[in-house]
Amino acid sequence: MALKKKIISENAKEKDIIEAMKYWFNNNEKWLFIYDNADAADFNAWLEPYLPQNRKGHVLITTRSSFFPKSRSIDIIVFTEEEAVAFLQKRIGKSGDDYSDNSAKELVKCLGYLPLALEQAAAYIVETPGVGYQDYMNLFKKKE
DSSP states (O other), X not given: OTTTTTSSOTTOOHHHHHHHHHHHHHTOOSOEEEEEEEOHHXXXXXXXXGSXXXXXXXXXXXXXXXOOTTOOOOOOOOOOHHHHHHHHHHHHOOOSGGGOHHHHHHHHHHTTTOHHHHXXXXXXXXXXXXXXXXXXXXXXXXXX
């Protein structure tokens, strides 16, 4: 998204990306910064310095940790397999071999039945022509 919005260039280095994103967050409103699956130990070690410092948007950190510094927590239950498959199929709204029930079940299991992970997968599949459940799962496993 940062490339698409021309916040960073395609050949930007990590340090430049961090600085560009900090600048963008500090000079824009109504944004949402999501850090998924954080470990409480990550926070002080390296996550906090990268978080936006202004109050013009929101920060959402998902974690399995029962304690996370400087936060207000909300317990979120993961979907059952049936709920996850129903969510994915409704969100994607496609049918055919690339979107079979069995492939959906494999994908939701791979993503741990986590609502945010399922939404991210669904958004990617909807926005990327020719990508089905198995394609997304292959990409996901390659990045693990």
